[in-house]
Each structure stands twice: as C-alpha cells, then as structure tokens.
Amino acid sequence: MRLQASFHLPPSIISRLQASVKAAGALVILLGIASLPLGVPLLLIVPVVVTSAAALLSRFPPVTLLRRLLMLEPFAVAASALVLFRPDGWTAFWTLLVKSSLSLTIVIIFSATTPFGDIFMLLRRLKLPGILLTTIALLYRYLFVLADQVERMRRARAGRTFAKGRRLAWFLNSGVIGHLAVRSVERAERVYAAMRARGWE
C-alpha cells in the first residue's frame, strides 16, 4: 500500500484558483444539485454539464476520475437505494444516484486540485472548532505514517512467508492489523506526550 500525499494534476484554471473561491463554487454547485427535485431526470442535464466542465477545466484524467468515483460509488448506491420504496421508486433511485455521483465528482475535483494545507487553512478561517481541526490534522498526518508502517510490516511478513494460500494470507493480514492497532495506541500515547511537552493542555 503506497499512499500519495496528494494527487498531482497538471496546473489548470481550477488548481490556480484560491481555495476559498473553489470551496464557495463547489458549495454552490452542491447546493444546486441537492435542490433539484427527484423524478425529473431531464433537469439533471444542467449539473451534468457543469460537472463535466469542471472536470475538463481541472484537467483531471477521465479514467482516474472514474476510478476514484467508483471507489465511492457503493456509498452512493446504498444511500440511493433507500428511495426504492417510494411509488416512483426506480426513477427516483436513478435520479438520486446521478445526483450523488455528480456531488462526489465535485468533491473529488475540489480535493484533488486543492493542497491539504490550503483546505486546512480554509477550515481554520471558517472558525471550525479547534479540537475538530486538530483531529483532522492528526488524521491526515498519521495516515502516511501508518501506511508506511503497514508496508514495512507486510514486507517483513512476506519475506518470511514461503507457502501460498488465501487462508494463510488472511491469517497474516489479521496479524498485521492487530499489531498495527496495538502500535497505533502506543504511538498515540507518545504523540500526546509530545504535544503536552510543547504546551498542549
């Protein structure tokens, strides 16, 4: 597992925009999509055009964008499936699925064209609660440390694994996950100590 700090898109009109402008634009589009009524599929043409334009302007490679969208799609499908119980079930389901997918696409484009530091500064300017900001910052920071740790543990196990088999792989992976959980708790304690050592209360 190799985690990338950020997905490097080529410079584009969108990536050059200020984070606050991009966030405001994304929010307007998302609100527009959310306010469209279910059951009128024709109205979806407008957000489809807007989202496609945003994707084109961001110079996002279509295959990569689609792959990222597919990773999130199960959540959209699960959420949309809830409207299947309505009388106009299938039309509402498809409309909601397209709306959710378009919203996810906008979020993917925003996050890929805005460095994490800029998003973080924006959240801080928006006066989000400090504890929430700290949690987001720590989560982002330690994702990479944990990913590296998983990779090292996986390699170390692979280096001494001579038999093949799905059962063994599951057994080994569960071991890695268990160790990682214990090590993460220990690391969390050390990180907290390091925070306190520099005045955190």
Next chain:
Amino acid sequence: MSMALQVRDLRYCYPDGKEALKGVTFAVEDGECVGLVGPNGAGKSTLLLHLNGLLPETDAPLPAVWVRGIPVSRDRAREIHRRVGLLFQDPDDQLFCPTVFEDVAFGPSQLGLGEQEVKTLVESSLRTVGLEGFEHRMPHHLSGGEKRRVCLAGVLACRPEILVLDEPTSDLDPRAKRELKALLGGLPATRIIATHDLELVVELCSRVILIDEGRVVAEGSAGALLGDETLMLAHGLEKPHILRHRHPH
C-alpha cells in the same frame, strides 16, 4: 554557577508494576552538557519524561525533580514544559502537524504569542537548524535528518532553558549525525542527552551519568567514565572507538 536541574531520589513504577526508576539522584548546572548513558531498559527515557513533567501522571507526595528551584508538579506543568524542551526519540511522534511551519509554531502558539511573533520565532528556529524555506514542506516528505532537525526547531521555538534529548542521533546517516552534532554543540542551552552514541557523548558532554536498572551507577567526566572498559562492559556498553584510538601525542 546556579543549578539548572536537580533530581533527588526519583522513583517510578509503571502501572503494570515494573519498577523503572529506583531512587535516581543527580544535579545539572547551568550551561552544562550532560550525557545520560545506559543499556536498553535502564530507565533513560522514563527519566527524561520526568524532567519535562510528563511523568508521573499524578503528583507524588514529595517532589523529586526541581527545574531552577521549581518543583515539578501538575499545577506547574505549563511552566516546566516551557523551561524544559524535550526532543523525542522517534521524529514521527513529535511531528504531528501537516506542515513544518505549523509544527514548529505549535509550541509558541500554545504559549499565547501573537501571530507575527510566532512567525518570527518559526523562521529563526528553522534558520538555527539550517532549514530555511522548509515552512510549507510536509513532514512525510522529509529525510530522517531533516525530520530530526524540524523536531529540534519545534523545541527551540519554545525558547527552553534546558534541552532534554532522547537518542538524537539514532537512525541517522553519518553526515546527518555530523550535522546534528555540530548543531547541538553550538546551542547555548543546558543540555541533557540520553544516547547510545558514545562518540557524541565524548565530543559534546563534559559530564556523563551512567544509569542501569533504574539507578545511577556512576558519574564523572566523559573521558574517565566512558574510558573505563570494565565498567562499560558490565553495563551493556562499550568503550567508544574515539577513546580507544586516542594517542598520547
């Protein structure tokens, strides 16, 4: 010369019952650079956590550590954290912010300094460790040596009077080690360095404290103590090469 730090009969038991410190006593004078050596599990890291007030979790009936005459206790923790800067062994534990700037600014921001003052402090601390222009770098993109120096900048930005360093040169390549050694040697603060890098101790420390099994076993000048091969071997250490090959001429 006034006393920077005093430790008297310091005892500590971990919650699992393991007795880590069994009555440690020593003192460090202002401006001194003291090496703390001992085998793995001797209690060095536990001792360092006490010097900064991170341990014990609850106040002992009688204080055992004094920083410039101030007893280390829960209610004085903020002041102790400011006076004693602690560099952790694993830089990934200490670099918890998304960017270098935010990490170095973390301590000063907690001290309630203004935005401009924090910025100036961050810039000067990064300059001291030779990392100007690294403000917007992300910690996971830095090399081991750079991470260690950012950690040091984060500690220096709090303007501590005493620097406590836990294995500052572990996992560093020779060049990064050399650079960090030069950097630590040039700092004016009182320094306490816990390390297995005995060459570093010989080069930087005027005095050495040897601890083993939670007790101070010996104390003396770096040359005399680390040069005693029998003592070193008895406590899981080795006479450093720099002393082994030192010629009389």
